[in-house]
Amino acid sequence: MTPATESADRDFLRELAHSPHPVWQAVLAAMREGLLIVDRETTVLVQNPAAESIFPPPPISSRPLRLIDLTRDPAVHEGFREALDQGTSRELRFELRRGEPRVFHVTITPLRFASEEPQAALGVFVEITALEHLERVRRDFFANLSHELRTPLAAILAYVETLQEVGLEDPEHARRCLEGLFRQAQRLHALVRDITDLAEIESGVVALSLDVLPLHTLVEDVLTLIRPQAQERDISIANEVPEDIQVLADPFRLTQILQNLLDNAIKFNRPGGHVGITARRSGERVLIAVTDTGIGIPPADQPRIFERFYRGEKSRSRETGGSGLGLAIVKHLVQLHGGEITVRSEPGRGSEFTFSLKTAD
Amino acid sequence: MTDHLRPIDHDLNRLRDKLLMLGGRAETAIAQAIRALVERDSELAEQVIRDDDKIDQLENEVDELCIDILVLRQPTASDLRFVIAAVKTAPAIERIADHAVNIARHVLRLNQEPQLKVYFDIPEMARIVQQMLLDGLDAFTSHDAEKALETIRHDDHADALYKRIYDELIHLMATDSSTVRRGAELLFIIKHLERIADYVTNICEQIVYMARGEVIKHREWPEL
Numbered sequence: 001m002t003p004a005t006e007s008a009d010r011d012f013l014r015e016l017a018h019s020p021h022p023v024w025q026a027v028l029a030a031m032r033e034g035l036l037i038v039d040r041e042t043t044v045l046v047q048n049p050a051a052e053s054i055f056p057p058p059p060i061s062s063r064p065l066r067l068i069d070l071t072r073d074p075a076v077h078e079g080f081r082e083a084l085d086q087g088t089s090r091e092l093r094f095e096l097r098r099g100e101p102r103v104f105h106v107t108i109t110p111l112r113f114a115s116e117e118p119q120a121a122l123g124v125f126v127e128i129t130a131l132e133h134l135e136r137v138r139r140d141f142f143a144n145l146s147h148e149l150r151t152p153l154a155a156i157l158a159y160v161e162t163l164q165e166v167g168l169e170d171p172e173h174a175r176r177c178l179e180g181l182f183r184q185a186q187r188l189h190a191l192v193r194d195i196t197d198l199a200e201i202e203s204g205v206v207a208l209s210l211d212v213l214p215l216h217t218l219v220e221d222v223l224t225l226i227r228p229q230a231q232e233r234d235i236s237i238a239n240e241v242p243e244d245i246q247v248l249a250d251p252f253r254l255t256q257i258l259q260n261l262l263d264n265a266i267k268f269n270r271p272g273g274h275v276g277i278t279a280r281r282s283g284e285r286v287l288i289a290v291t292d293t294g295i296g297i298p299p300a301d302q303p304r305i306f307e308r309f310y311r312g313e314k315s316r317s318r319e320t321g322g323s324g325l326g327l328a329i330v331k332h333l334v335q336l337h338g339g340e341i342t343v344r345s346e347p348g349r350g351s352e353f354t355f356s357l358k359t360a361d
Numbered sequence: 362m363t364d365h366l367r368p369i370d371h372d373l374n375r376l377r378d379k380l381l382m383l384g385g386r387a388e389t390a391i392a393q394a395i396r397a398l399v400e401r402d403s404e405l406a407e408q409v410i411r412d413d414d415k416i417d418q419l420e421n422e423v424d425e426l427c428i429d430i431l432v433l434r435q436p437t438a439s440d441l442r443f444v445i446a447a448v449k450t451a452p453a454i455e456r457i458a459d460h461a462v463n464i465a466r467h468v469l470r471l472n473q474e475p476q477l478k479v480y481f482d483i484p485e486m487a488r489i490v491q492q493m494l495l496d497g498l499d500a501f502t503s504h505d506a507e508k509a510l511e512t513i514r515h516d517d518h519a520d521a522l523y524k525r526i527y528d529e530l531i532h533l534m535a536t537d538s539s540t541v542r543r544g545a546e547l548l549f550i551i552k553h554l555e556r557i558a559d560y561v562t563n564i565c566e567q568i569v570y571m572a573r574g575e576v577i578k579h580r581e582w583p584e585l
Contacts, residue, residue, distance in 0.1 A: 042378070058503035063370075068378050069502055072385025074415075097392065097495065 009119040016120075017045035034104070034125035037111065040084055042067040042077075045120060054096060054104070054125055076123070079108040083121035087112070094125065103129045144309035148191055148324060152184040159184070187323075194325040197256075198308070201332040208250040208336060212360040215286065216241040218251065219277050222258045226266065234271045237262075241279040246360040247286050253333050254357070258290070260326040261353050265292035268351075281359060285339070289354040296347040305343065306331040330355075369434040373443060376426050380447050383419045383454045384498040390416070390461035391494065391557065395487040397468045398550065401476060409465035416458040423451040439571075446571035450501070453560045453567075457494065460553040460560075467546045467553075477543050481529050483551060486522040489515060490554045493561045500565065506572040509565035519558035526551050 016037070019025075028035065034051035038044050044065040047055070055070035067080060071094075079090040089109040096102040104125040110118030159177045168174045200206050219239045230237050247254070258277070265275040273293040280287055297305060304310045309324040334341045334355045345351035366374075390409050397406035427448050430436060436444055493515050500508035527548065534544040569577050 041374070058499065059505065063374075066374070066378070068381045072381050072388060072498060074382065074386050074389055077382060077385070095392075097388070097491070 005115040008114040012113050013039055013045060013120055032127075034123075036067070036070070036123040036125075037120050038067050038080055038084075038123075039120050040118075042080060042084075044070065051125065054102070076106065076108075079106065080121045080123065083108050083110040084118055087118050093128075101129075102127060103132050141308060144324070145195070148309065149188070152187045152191075155184045156181055156188075191323040191325075194323040194329060198325055198329050198332065201329065201336065206253075206336065208253060210248050211251055212246050213249055213251055213254065214243070215245045215247050215279055215288070216243045218254060219258060222255055222262065226259065226262045229263070230266050230275065233266060233269065233273075235266055235269050235273045235275060237266075237275045237277075239277055241277055241288070245279050245281065245286055247288075248358040248360045249337055253336070257330050257333050257355065260330045261290040264326065265290055265294065265351075265353075268292065269294040273350075281361070282356070284359055285356045286359045287354055287356050289352055291350060291352040293350040296349055296351055297343065297345040298347050302343055302345060306341070369430070369436060369440060372426065372430050372434060373436075373440060376423065376430065376444070376447055379419060379423050379426060380451060380454070381498060381502060383416065383423060383451060384494070384501070386412070386416050386419065387454050387458040387461065388491070388494055388498070390458045391464075391487070391491055394461045394464040394468065395484065395491070397465060398471070398487075399480070399484055401468075401472050403469055403472045406465040406468040406472070410462050413458060413462045416455060420451050420455040423447060427451075439574075442571050442574060446567040450564050450567050453563045457557050457560045460557050464550050464553050467550050471543060471546045474543055477540060477547070480547070481526045482522055483526060483547065483554075486519060486526060486551060486554050489519050489522065490558050490561070493519065493558055497561045497564050497568070500568050501571075504568070504572045506569045506575075509568035509572075513562050513565045516558050516562045519555060523551050523555040 028046070028048035031048055031050055034054045035046065035048040036044060036051050036055075037046040044067060047057075047065070047070075057065055058069050067077065071077075073094055075092045076094055079092055082088050082090055087110045089107065092106050092108070094104045094106045096104065105128050106123055106125050108121055108123045111120040111122050112118050159180045163174065163177050166173055216239065219241050223237055223239055227237065262275065262277070269275065269292050275293075276289075276291045278289045278291070301310075306327050308328045331341055334357075337357055339356040339358070341353060341355040343351060343353050390412060393405050393409045396402065397409065427444055430444050434440075493512050496508060496512040496515075499505070500512060530544045530548055530551075534541045566576075566578050569575055
């Protein structure tokens with residue numbers, strides 16, 4: 001490089017670093033991506049506001065700001081070094097460890113001006129924290145889904161193989177196998193139904209058909225469906241909802257919410273236990289609570305039980321059946337009604353799920 | 362861009378760059394070793410072991426640069442204190458990276474056995490130690506003696522956690538003999554974390570010396 005070219009490049013860089021041009025400044029300020037330009041000595045020439053939020057300059061800095069003042073990440077330094085020394089571009093993943101962890105996709109490219117040799121390098125930092133989180137959720141969802149599908153399918157195959165091997169000569173044995181087949185097929189059916197439901201609710205295609213509903217009567221209708229299951233397990237159920245409470249809700253979806261909560265309250269109860277449904281007004285809302293005297297939920301699991309396929313520890317395990325999607329559906333349906341759902345629980349004593357709906361009074 | 366700097370400033374900048382790069386590599390090594398432990402990722406643990414060569418090489422480069430500056434530039438006052446601090450800090454950072462490598466070796470052995478249901482507060486202890494190193498290196502970056510002193514104070518938290526997890530692991534091993542091998546590996550890991558916190562404390566003492574010219578080694582915390 002001739003001295004003249006070198007000098008021209010230096011002038012250009014100096015101009016770039018200190019340019020007060022409003023368009024240039026507006027572009028830098030408007031960018032959501034962090035932008036850094038560093039020279040051959042890794043002095044920071046340009047750091048836009050987004051980059052300042054990623055790399056706050058150190059409080060005491062008596063010298064020109066350098067790349068090492070902003071980050072010590074080896075991959076970022078290697079990327080800039082390669083761009084400056086070899087003139088090559090590089091893409092990398094960068095994790096910010098200060099405070100809440102944040103993840104960035106970084107593209108580093110050499111900047112050439114009058115001379116062929118790169119005089120500076122440009123780094124663009126695009127935040128991908130939320131994207132990576134979603135990707136993890138998606139991966140977990142499909143991993144869980146395939147597990148949930150495989151379990152009943154394996155049982156169905158086992159029953160069919162047994163029937164093929166042993167034959168149909170023993171009617172008692174064949175009956176047991178068919179019952180097993182039916183149970184597992186029902187489980188698969190419930191899982192597919194719940195997945196479809198959840199997908200529809202989450203994609204926003206479910207429209208509520210709101211109506212004024214007498215809550216006591218609606219609960220009574222749901223209990224008609226649930227009672228045989230409770231009696232089978234020797235569990236008493238009490239509808240303690242005052243008869244004068246009316247809510248604004250979609251009858252089909254509210255039935256679905258109550259069915260799911262009551263189903264859990266029975267499934268995770270102990271023989272001789274109790275399930276209660278209460279309701280009270282709170283301002284413009286009605287708070288509906290389903291309580292049980294069951295095994296309860298450990299505190300560590302409580303924040304996560306509304307997640308898809310989350311089942312906590314052993315006692316709420318897959319052996320109790322269900323798709324693992326029930327509470328996720330309930331949460332979404334309650335939110336769709338503009339309400340909230342919370343849980344209070346004490347292991348060994350029972351749980352209370354409370355959700356809110358709009359009053360129709 | 363930096364034409365107004367003295368010749369020695371270019372060398373001191375290079376030294377500072379290399380020393381902080383060494384620190385960055387040590388930070389990455391610890392973060393990866395702990396992630397390898399928590400996520401049972403043996404490939405990541407092997408990467409930590411492989412990358413140690415780069416750290417050793419960088420330490421040698423820091424050594425050579427320090428000697429060059431001392432011989433060729435004959436620094437004085439704060440420049441001299443900076444070079445002396447660098448001479449003492451580089452081996453401490455290299456030792457920190459060695460402890461990260463040792464943690465990675467224990468992780469490789471742990472990953473060959475079923476996972477212990479509880480790692481107690483080891484991730485929390487690792488978080489404190491990583492934060493200490495991050496704060497210590499930030500203090501070095503900005504010559505911030507106050508921040509260095511504040512970082513030294515956290516060593517007590519790391520020590521307290523070490524003692525608690527140590528007792529819990531001993532109790533676990535005494536009550537369930539099937540956990541002895543895995544418990545022993547975890548005992549080594551918390552010892553390495555505790556030593557890393559000690560090395561960060563040493564680095565912070567050098568930062569106070571560099572920034573204020575004050576030697577605080579071997580002094581108890583209330584005196585600082």
